[in-house]
């Protein structure tokens with residue numbers, strides 16, 4: 001049987017209860033690595049326990065446990081990513097209760113944050129971000145506009161749950177005039193209209209809607225828009241908490 005890391009042992013040990021916190025001794029045994037996010041003067045460094053990163057992100061596991069340079073230097077550079085977006089990742093890893101405030105997941109921030117979680121292969125974080133986005137749109141009484149489709153395609157997020165949610169949100173919004181369209185994406189409407197794949201998806205979804213007339217996608221709960229393709233489950237307790245002073 002393969003040797004488990006300290007964080008995996010803690011996760012296993014606490015999977016039956018949400019109360020146990022990782023001990024100071026266990027934290028101390030885990031190496032701290034540095035994630036440098038952004039470029040030049042805008043770059044920010046995040047020192048984080050290696051076990052936390054490698055347990056929750058297959059991306060970091062490959063970087064830090066493989067034979068790559070990062071495994072020797074214990075520094076991972078994410079030059080093309082946004083330090084603000086990485087704050088969500090860091091907060092989520094430490095299970096900070098403020099990590100998923102609705103103000104963190106808005107029309108303006110959801111895409112970059114979802115994309116980073118997607119890149120880091122952190123499915124549960126993606127799911128939490130999407131849950132937060134549904135809640136945000138419900139609170140604002142908004143739905144996605146047609147421009148979201150091309151915008152998400154341009155970010156490489158076409159075959160994701162966020163894309164599915166936006167598609168359904170737009171189509172449902174057409175039949176609900178009391179729901180406002182998220183206006184800041186209107187600028188991309190022309191892009192969506194000339195995007196063949198997005199139009200194909202849109203027409204398919206509209207045809208389904210004509211037959212089924214589903215409810216408000218913002219109110220759909222459970223795992224409807226979750227990615228569990230890695231075998232993860234929402235019932236799994238991650239078991240690692242920050243020790244609050």
Ligand SMILES: [Zn+2]
Nearest residue numbers: 222223226234
């Ligand atoms: Zn789920």
